[in-house]
Amino acid sequence: MSPHDPRVESALGVSEAMRRVELLLRQVADSDSPLLITGERGVGKEVAARFVHQISTRADEPFVTLNCAAIPDYLVESQLFGHEKSAFTRDPELIQIVGQLVGAQARHHGYAERARNGILFLDEVGELPMPMRLKLLCLVQDRAFTRVGGETTIETGARIICATNIDLTAAVTEGRFRQDLYDQINVISVAIPPLRDQTDDILPLAHGFLRDFAKAFQRNVKGFTLEAEQALLNQPWPGNVRELRNRVERAAALSRATRIGVNVLFSEAPLATLAAVRDRAERQHIRAVLPDAENRIDEAAKRLGISRRRPPGQGSPPAPASTPPHPVRPKPRSGGAAAPVEVTQASPPDAVARRTVSRGKTRGFGQQRRLASRR
């Protein structure tokens, strides 16, 4: 069975956060209520929606996707609700445009109708054109719609799942998204975390992709070098899982070695700087110390021999005798500046470990080199 098989646990990821996401999705899979999936680009919102479909009692019904950002405004309504044969006869310009794309001369069944009792997945719902938002509200509320140019109300048994990578609550506050529509589509919501916050998922995903692509490209690739794995863990992954998948695909296509090296994986990226390597080692060490300090920042800071700094506006705690009143930001040196270390607030270990920090003293370059060679 594949690790991404919906029948096995941890189908979406092995990290604590992804397990929680998966558990919630399993709990609500058979509900009829609208589901809103949020998260940055490429985190796997559509993967999550398809997962819900596969494990639900709707699995044998269609999963129909409409990307609200990818269809021109004038087509969204007829694509979503379909149209009657005569719908555009009074608008010759529109009949020409729509006719070329969806066949305006005949009755057209839209996505809502084609979803039948399955799932209608509205991707990038925040991009839905303004006039369509009221119509979507009616669809979600009444579970019924009318084809463009039609008079008959058609009921739908499809479950509606929406996805967005924009902050819809902020959009509502700023008047860019209807509050009533937001309330309707947000009955159950799940937020998929960015990959950079789920480092536990990076290597299992990367190995899974590598297996798939090695098979597809008929390559004898067994895995990654240790250096490549470390580099995978260090990336910020702004494009999230999609970026990881694309990078592994490219490496699998290019590499002739049995283990993929860092140069193939990140051929365009410069070698990690000493500061970045040190920062990573510091983060790992902080992460390791925090559980022993019961996640108490003061205690962890004491054990680590660093100063605790508070977020701006909350005043500064008294500095230990050996620590200057303000964090010293060391001057950059050749070979990389000492990374400042600063723990700002109580958070889960992983989050804390990622914060930028400020050390009271600067290491000499020789010491930096010795440290780097040890890591």
Ligand SMILES: Nc1ncnc2c1ncn2[C@@H]1O[C@H](COP(=O)(O)OP(=O)(O)OP(=O)(O)O)[C@@H](O)[C@H]1O
């Ligand atoms: N948990 C996962 N397991 C395996 N592959 C995944 C996972 N999550 C995402 N992917 C892969 O990453 C890519 C992006 O996933 P998806 O399209 O679901 O992201 P998205 O959040 O909908 O992106 P966008 O915001 O751009 O629409 C796809 O190729 C998908 O196969």
Ligand SMILES: [Mg+2]
């Ligand atoms: Mg998507």
